[in-house]
Amino acid sequence: MTVSTASHEAAERRTAARALLKTPILTTNAPAELTLVRRHAKTLKQLFFSRFGYNLIVETSFARLFKAGLDAGTPTRAAQRSTEQDFTPRHYTYLALTCSALLSPTVGEQVLLSALADQIRADAVLAGLSLPDTIEQARHLTQALYLLMEWGVISETDGAIASWGTRQEECLLDVNRPLLPHLLATTLREASTPGELLTVREDHFNPEAPRRSLRRKLVENPLVRREDLSEAERDVLSRERRDLARRLDEDFGLILEVRSEGALVYDPDEELTDVLFPGKGTVAHAALLLLDALTDTLRPTAESRAQLDGADVPGVFAPSETVWEEMLLIIEQYGSAFAERYKHAPDTLIDEAVSLLNSLSLTRSVKDGLILHPACARYRPEPQKLPSRPRHVVDHAADSLDGLFTDPDSSEQGER
Structure with missing residues (x-):
């Protein structure tokens, strides 16, 4: 086999693997992707099982990737209606x-x-x-x-x-x-309660268990907080980061970014996500503006800490009153461009914007407010491209965010 042929087949496998990550059920609705999956079925089955513990079934008319259940820290994803609203x-x-x-x-x-x-x-x-x-x-x-x-x-x-x-x-x-029969990842006869259909079943005595669970969190979550990793997963991330980054790139074309506060895997082509952020629409725009306003008001630093379930975690606490005040100001300033249903319903806009930010792991709702993760610094605005806000100065927000999502070279050298 020539080098060019090997490269072509590797590219095909990567395309097929990416298609399955994005759409775990492939049918003749996506004939090109299904054809690639069927062509490389044997290799893909081995890849997904060894990397993540996922089972792949490939038939003539469909391919079904059975992912593991949700980890407790995984943001949930509701099914979407044709109006892009969540299923009830x-x-x-x-x-x-x-x-x-x-x-x-x-x-x-x-x-x-x-x-x-x-x-x-x-x-x-x-x-x-x-x-x-x-x-x-x-x-x-x-x-x-x-x-x-x-x-x-x-x-x-x-x-x-x-x-x-x-x-x-x-x-x-x-x-x-x-x-x-293959829509559910677990057959009903194996589950005695509805919750068991969503539970991760992991053999904790398997030495690959922390590696698999870490990889699953990285590819399924927009952001993985360090406090949500087990000690074994943190150890794998520290010792095997380079190998992990190489495999994610080779297998799926994904880029691993690790910081002292957590890690994320992103797709430079912006294809492997069901939630684009920053994105289009009133809720996405309001959520981005809310992040800007809260960081501008609270002025977090690299040393900012917050309390989450009794634990000290990286981030800054935003009281509910502050969130409400900032959203009212956003509606007052930008509301003319918002969808009609939100212009006079700030509570609805706050709920949906916060829900979006929580789904991205950028914030977490706690009693009486929100905790903003340091990764919010990734979304700081470029002051010269945004209109000035009447009560705050955007430049100060950008200055206060410098170094908030700390480079690992300054904080993890002792781990590597």
Whole structure:
């Protein structure tokens, strides 16, 4: 094999591995990526199991990467509606009922949406659930169907899901039945409680356990706080950082950045993320402005510490009153450019902006306020490109953040 051929195959494997990290369920909706995964299935199965303890199933019509359950410190990710809002408990109820109905013996490779809806209502009655036949309930069902269509479980053959949801016009669906049993990472018969479906099952006597759990945290979390790592994981990060960085780069094209306060892995191509930040939209803009305002007001330094569950952690505490005041000022100054639903609902905007920052591990909600992680310094503004704020001077915020996310060469030399 020539060097060029070897490089080409390595690039193909990296592309396939990246596709699986981004989308753990690949179907014929992504034919190019699925073809690459099938071509390199043997190597990819070995890679994901040895690196992370993940199992990979590759079939003719789909590939399914079974990730481990969530670690306690992992920010949760809600399923998204077509409006980019989070699924509610009612949406999840319809999602579960729809999957159950699709597995019914009466459903084949095609099903009429009206018949599927009848099956869902019948299953709901058996489960003791009340699902009124209303337009609102139909919208909840259509959102569940859109998600299943995104996953490649169903596809529209004749008619449209949207038309059924608004005008009850018939729709014929194709069903990818071989994929349905593989949606859950753990079979229901193995779980006695719902929580067990999300629990990490790790053999702590396996010497690879801390390596695997560390790698999982790095590739799945936007930011890994040092206080959230076990002693064994911190030891692996310190002793094997160079090897870890090399493997992440070779396998997935990801860059490892380690600091005294924590670590993160980022994608220079900005593809392997479900949350872009800074991002578009009112909530993302308000969250970025809120970070600027809070750091400007609180003036954190590299030595700033906060209390989290009785432990002393890097960061600075922002009282709820301060968060509220700053958001009101942001709405007053920038509100004319915000979506209409937020202009007169500061509580809603605060909740969603804070939720976004928490999901990125940049902040943590605690009693009576927020804890800002030192990594917030990565998002300090360039003063000359932003309009001046009426109450604070942006330049001071940037100056106070210098050195906050400390370079490891000044703080970890004793570890390496």
